[in-house]
Amino acid sequence: MTQVLATTVVVASLYALLAAGYVLVYRATRVLNLAQGDMMTLGGYFLFLVATSVPGQPVRAIAGAAALSALSGFLIYRLLMRPMAGHPIFAAVLVTVTLGILLRAAIVLVYTDRIRHPLGLLGLANPARPLIGGAVVSTFDLFTVGAAAALFAALFLFLRFSPLGIQMRAAGEKPLLASQRGINFHLVFALSWALAGFAGALAGSLYASNVRLDPSLGVLGLKAFAVALVGGLDSLGGVIPGALIVALVEVLSVRYGDPLLADVSPFLCLLAMLLVRPWGLFGTKEELERV
Amino acid sequence: MARGGGYFKTTYAADLALVDTRLRRRALAAFVVALLVLPRVASPFILDLVAQTALAAIGALALNLLTGLAGQVSLGHAGFIAAGAFTTGVLIENGVRSPLVALPAAAVVGAVLGIVVGIPALRLKGLYLALGTLALHHVVLYACAEFQNHWGANTGVSIPPPAIGPWVLKGAVAWYYTLTLAAALVLALSVNLRRSRAGRAWMAIRDREIAAESVGIDVARYKVLAFVWSSAITAVAGGLFAYHRAFVSVEAFGFFLAVEYIAMIIIGGLGSALGAVLGAAFVTLLPHGLDALVAGLRLSGGAAYYLFPLKFGAFGLLMAVFLLFEPQGLVGIWRRVRNWFALWPLRYRPLRSAS
Numbered sequence: 087m088t089q090v091l092a093t094t095v096v097v098a099s100l101y102a103l104l105a106a107g108y109v110l111v112y113r114a115t116r117v118l119n120l121a122q123g124d125m126m127t128l129g130g131y132f133l134f135l136v137a138t139s140v141p142g143q144p145v146r147a148i149a150g151a152a153a154l155s156a157l158s159g160f161l162i163y164r165l166l167m168r169p170m171a172g173h174p175i176f177a178a179v180l181v182t183v184t185l186g187i188l189l190r191a192a193i194v195l196v197y198t199d200r201i202r203h204p205l206g207l208l209g210l211a212n213p214a215r216p217l218i219g220g221a222v223v224s225t226f227d228l229f230t231v232g233a234a235a236a237l238f239a240a241l242f243l244f245l246r247f248s249p250l251g252i253q254m255r256a257a258g259e260k261p262l263l264a265s266q267r268g269i270n271f272h273l274v275f276a277l278s279w280a281l282a283g284f285a286g287a288l289a290g291s292l293y294a295s296n297v298r299l300d301p302s303l304g305v306l307g308l309k310a311f312a313v314a315l316v317g318g319l320d321s322l323g324g325v326i327p328g329a330l331i332v333a334l335v336e337v338l339s340v341r342y343g344d345p346l347l348a349d350v351s352p353f354l355c356l357l358a359m360l361l362v363r364p365w366g367l368f369g370t371k372e373e374l375e376r377v
Numbered sequence: 378m379a380r381g382g383g384y385f386k387t388t389y390a391a392d393l394a395l396v397d398t399r400l401r402r403r404a405l406a407a408f409v410v411a412l413l414v415l416p417r418v419a420s421p422f423i424l425d426l427v428a429q430t431a432l433a434a435i436g437a438l439a440l441n442l443l444t445g446l447a448g449q450v451s452l453g454h455a456g457f458i459a460a461g462a463f464t465t466g467v468l469i470e471n472g473v474r475s476p477l478v479a480l481p482a483a484a485v486v487g488a489v490l491g492i493v494v495g496i497p498a499l500r501l502k503g504l505y506l507a508l509g510t511l512a513l514h515h516v517v518l519y520a521c522a523e524f525q526n527h528w529g530a531n532t533g534v535s536i537p538p539p540a541i542g543p544w545v546l547k548g549a550v551a552w553y554y555t556l557t558l559a560a561a562l563v564l565a566l567s568v569n570l571r572r573s574r575a576g577r578a579w580m581a582i583r584d585r586e587i588a589a590e591s592v593g594i595d596v597a598r599y600k601v602l603a604f605v606w607s608s609a610i611t612a613v614a615g616g617l618f619a620y621h622r623a624f625v626s627v628e629a630f631g632f633f634l635a636v637e638y639i640a641m642i643i644i645g646g647l648g649s650a651l652g653a654v655l656g657a658a659f660v661t662l663l664p665h666g667l668d669a670l671v672a673g674l675r676l677s678g679g680a681a682y683y684l685f686p687l688k689f690g691a692f693g694l695l696m697a698v699f700l701l702f703e704p705q706g707l708v709g710i711w712r713r714v715r716n717w718f719a720l721w722p723l724r725y726r727p728l729r730s731a732s
């Protein structure tokens with residue numbers, strides 16, 4: 087029982103990191119970034135890249151990977167998404183689909199599709215840790231939970247108190263009004279993409295260190311997207327309960343049902359949510375009319 | 378061809394004709410003759426490529442009905458294809474081998490699935506609808522995977538060639554004729570649907586839903602109808618796919634297949650039947666074209682290894698290029714070229730007098 091709870095929290099943390107990327111981009115630009123999963127993979131490969139050049143220095147490797155990912159998020163906005171301003175939203179969403187394809191192709195071209203384990207390059211081990219109550223998790227599981235908690239705390243403080251964060255919220259609520267008041271919303275949008283890249287890199291590096299790294303990690307992104315919708319696409323706070331619900335359903339269905347159900351249970355949550363409350367647990371209701 | 382002249386239709390029959398000018402009739406006749414003659418001159422490989430294109434065109438035409446005409450975005454098209462293919466597989470596994478039963482059964486399953494998706498879809502718009510169909514795709518795939526596991530055939534199920542009585546459909550030439558004919562039928566169906574009451578209602582809903590409702594279109598009914606037509610045709614395409622590949626496996630129907638079909642109608646040109654066919658040809662032939670290119674360049678060493686990611690990347694890049702720079706697709710290019718010739722030496726259409 088405690089094992090179920092522990093696993094749920096760990097899985098939920100990973101989903102929350104990924105879903106934070108969806109929500110940040112969606113709040114700012116109303117675009118659903120279907121490439122978030124592949125941006126996570128990219129983050130994992132950035133870690134691998136930095137770790138091969140500076141082996142044995144985990145802090146610098148992770149910082150380098152996160153910086154590269156944030157930069158790539160910014161570039162993605164500047165090169166691909168900004169030209170789509172004014173086009174139908176769905177066209178922009180399709181551009182993110184093609185972005186995912188391009189990222190995956192680029193990764194396979196450079197690194198082939200071999201499974202890799204950057205953990206050894208970092209010079210770290212990943213021993214199992216028993217918790218109170220008899221549950222066992224790995225060290226990087228704990229790091230994942232810690233990273234998710236830290237990211238959400240930092241995002242909360244940033245959006246609530248810093249001027250740039252307030253500008254981000256304003257631009258997300260009413261872009262026209264915000265730009266009238268002198269907010270440079272292209273900067274704000276670019277920042278959202280950069281933050282989404284950062285969150286993806288965090289998820290990617292942790293998952294790569296904890297489990298493995300291969301070019302098809304992106305499928306996790308589709309599942310995390312159920313998390314964002316259950317919590318409400320425009321609600322950062324909703325991500326946490328959303329992640330916990332989806333992760334719990336997934337863990338329970340693997341434990342008591344059929345392992346095949348694991349891949350589909352997030353989508354069942356998504357469908358149930360769409361039928362009952364399409365705007366999610368904490369989302370804004372008008373959202374549905376705006377798209 | 379529009380020559381900037383008047384509207385010279387004097388009878389209802391002329392107005393109803395699908396192919397209305399002499400030039401178009403001749404072009405169509407030449408195209409049909411070319412398709413009929415092709416098996417005599419082309420290699421089985423080429424015939425197979427055309428057959429694959431025709432099969433893809435059926436799916437693309439069906440998706441075009443839903444997304445291009447009715448404006449309902451679907452990311453779950455691969456799910457409908459899987460449903461059709463697996464219906465065929467299940468029937469064959471239970472001893473029903475005739476395609477005359479299997480394909481209509483696939484159509485019925487597709488239509489029912491269309492109702493199942495279409496009714497909840499009434500509440501959802503745009504992005505949320507896309508998400509709903511994406512989720513449904515995964516649910517359908519899960520059902521298929523469960524089924525596949527219960528068969529005890531973990532990798533998939535092989536399908537015998539379709540047989541009607543003593544006649545068995547096999548060989549590249551037979552498949553070529555069958556699939557081209559099927560695609561031609563679906564093309565005629567979709568062109569006619571477009572100009573029927575349903576098609577006009579779909580386009581009205583796509584352009585402005587509230588306006589459509591206010592002129593008396595039953596929006597709910599026609600949206601569900603769009604899902605039913607689209608998914609029924611797609612499921613038939615899935616059944617044909619199963620017979621053609623002679624093998625059904627869940628792995629063939631991933632999210633990427635849905636993306637491929639969306640790419641077809643985007644690259645071809647949204648809302649146009651010609652565009653769907655052109656896009657299907659483009660997306661189907663692109664990897665083979667790249668293969669030929671690489672073979673022609675005679676690159677040595679590990680070049681073959683990079684071929685797969687290159688093809689994958691080229692596909693993504695082309696889709697992005699069309700989305701960013703040519704949202705009208707191949708049909709848009711074709712229309713510009715045609716207008717350029719039709720209007721030459723002028724650049725713009727003359728301003729119409731009131732008529």
